[in-house]
Amino acid sequence: MVPHLVTALTGPLLELEKRMLDSTAQIERWFRLAWQENTPPFYTSVDVRNAGFKLAPVDTNLFPGGFNNLPADSLPLAVQAAVSAIDKICPDAKSLLLVPERHTRNTFYLTNVARLMQILKQTGLEVRLGSLSEDIVAPTQLDLPDGQHLLLEPVVRKGSRVGLKDFDPCAILLNNDLSAGIPDVLKNLGSQVLLPPLQAGWAVRRKTKHFAAYDGVTESFGEMLGIDPWLINPYFSGKAGINFHERVGEDELAQAVDALLTRIRSKYAEYGITETPYVVVKADAGTYGMGIMTVKSPEELLNLNRKQRNKMSVVKEGLEVTEVILQEGVHTFESLNDSVAEPVVYMIDRFVVGGFYRVHTERGRDENLNAPGMHFVPLAFETPCNTPDCFGNPDAAPNRFYAYGVIGRLAALAASIELEQTQSIGDLS
């Protein structure tokens, strides 16, 4: 079962998919060389949107959950990719501490953690769970719906190393995006490998920095492939010094939205696209679809009511929003039984290991699909992303997923460049 793509709009995209399909060897070599220059993040998930006329990432997550939503045939690929990653990062490693999110009672999330542990164990590591939560003061068993159990233990700092009471791991893997800031227990670690690095957490990370890096990546990729990078890259701009509560910076924000809409309209005119352009305003640091809104005109920003302003003011862990990213909205034109479907691509190291659709029945094509309380139905990709069918239709499932995998990897490459650029900030933390 593969979501239906509204075909009236597939003109430019079909051309793009064709170009990708005809150039798989060049694309793969381009990535091969790019990954020699840049270290891939340990893992990445990328929210991709397919507008029919445009295929682009809208969010890049460096602490992906949802591994449990991937198709069954992703597991061997994930294991193999993780073996490659560990081989490169810490080839002698015996043991690894996995640090999950603090909301420990969400069984969907815990199933993701169990899946991650399964993958990591199969690379030849003893894997245990270390919690940053104040609620976990002693080893705590959590039960999963499938009958498995997880043992969550409080992390312990000893000198320049972090671990558990009786466990001194070679490496630490964060599955916690540090929205609450960088905890002292993780600062100034000595010889232990910490993955991803601290600057990948939302205490340091900024979406504008990510998409600035993505600009460079798509410019170079577009040149190699002979395509307009806009077809795979949403316009964006950033704005600091905002206070939604006190209505500080509203005018500048409205002007910035206006400027962005003008740029989008000009591209729509160039390609004869008759859709209504829109802009997504998001907290520059943060996740989980909090602090996010969609606007079609600058005026909408000037007329926010108190509830809307409250909603924009804070993100996860109560972090206050003062910097925002304005991002060109990319319509989602994939649907399944009238529900909007948004693909998410998963990578470990430089390999696409699988993906799934977030299928959401109550939201429109131009709305954010990763909102609090959102109840999506995961629909696993029907075929892997690394085996295009060069004899098939450019929009055949393996080929569409190949294109998604290319976009996902471009975003992961941007993340890798972004992390290199912000390394000094992480080191200072």
Added chain:
Amino acid sequence: MVPHLVTALTGPLLELEKRMLDSTAQIERWFRLAWQENTPPFYTSVDVRNAGFKLAPVDTNLFPGGFNNLPADSLPLAVQAAVSAIDKICPDAKSLLLVPERHTRNTFYLTNVARLMQILKQTGLEVRLGSLSEDIVAPTQLDLPDGQHLLLEPVVRKGSRVGLKDFDPCAILLNNDLSAGIPDVLKNLGSQVLLPPLQAGWAVRRKTKHFAAYDGVTESFGEMLGIDPWLINPYFSGKAGINFHERVGEDELAQAVDALLTRIRSKYAEYGITETPYVVVKADAGTYGMGIMTVKSPEELLNLNRKQRNKMSVVKEGLEVTEVILQEGVHTFESLNDSVAEPVVYMIDRFVVGGFYRVHTERGRDENLNAPGMHFVPLAFETPCNTPDCFGNPDAAPNRFYAYGVIGRLAALAASIELEQTQSIGDLS
């Protein structure tokens, strides 16, 4: 559908599978460290035999055919593994020349070649086929049953490089085992990468060297896992100076068989195994099940008729047999609808990418299943080899295949050590 394993005999093996399952993290780490010391062959297939009381490789092929027999979900794993391999061996490579076997009209084999090309292209390489056959003097199109075509072109030597008329590849991959000797066109190549190295061809390679290396590998692995290496290693010895036609060396051969049978009987006694031991006599260099026979007593060797002696005298490409390996026979106790089933495990680089069973209706448990004219039915492994189910029965399909993958990798590791030991011979060629 997974072949049935005769359960009355699974005692010691079940124990071995249990031990492997309980120790997957240690096993994977052991391999991780071993592959740091030793370069894996580019690709390997290993014939494994499961005797219920013993699980061992009987043949290691460094020019595997049969990629087309692997399950569909092997393809993404194979692509990912090949990306890893190319990354390491020739990261800048743009193009590769694949050199197939000379028997160009076998459509099964050609389908394997098409599958290999598909895998290699997806690593970012332009791939073309170069033939060593005298029959191919101009580009020749070969049609495959599925409607695909292959273009076979004569290899061309220019100075210290080999390629095609208009194609100067960065690397050359042999899918030709050089049974006919090392052709001049491949000797003394300059900067081109040649995979596998020349000493992997049967012009240089000897099975006794391979199994001597396997002795060392299983000794170390057995120590780590706390098992008797015999459970995963067939006894063997070698004999040179044989001439079957002229009955030279027959007596020594019979004595060597006797000595080997004595060693096997002693192990059978130790484990209470009541099966009849047997020895397989094979050409020390060569393949395709030619020059091979099964004996249960030394006398059988002294009473060979002319036809049997002829059969033992030559292998593929008319190579004369003067050196043999005597190998402990490993019974095959897997069967499917009363047919004997022998697993074959496929690796690219250090990764097990899949496997299949050779299911043969006309042969017994103690016969060679890879004989000329053999018509096996391939049965793809039902699950991948790198995702054991630690909560399942030790003999559940994913766990049995995991064990096969471990044995396959031990043999690949032995091949890697063997190729390092024989490197100087290859360099001289």
